[in-house]
Amino acid sequence: MSEKPVEEMSFEEAMRALEEVVRQLESGEVELEKSIELYERGAKLKKRCEEKLREAEEKIEAITLDETGTPKGTTPVEGL
Structure with missing residues (x-):
């Protein structure tokens, strides 16, 4: 599992990490705390x-x- 801070991840990095989290959770082989x-x-x-x-x-x-x-x-979007 990547330890890169979530707020620094690109969309693609976050999606890959999320897919890995889901895979681990679905495996049923992870202890409760984890x-x-x-x-x-x-x-x-x-x-x-x-x-x-x-x-x-x-x-x-x-x-x-x-x-x-x-x-x-393009028209600038506020906040970006």
């Missing part, structure tokens, strides 16, 4: 993935089109 730790990390990873997807969605929505439908630039 299961609780994995579940907590999984919740953080899920939140990180949702944040990164929301950021990407906001950037996509900020793309403006000209009269022919061609992207002409």
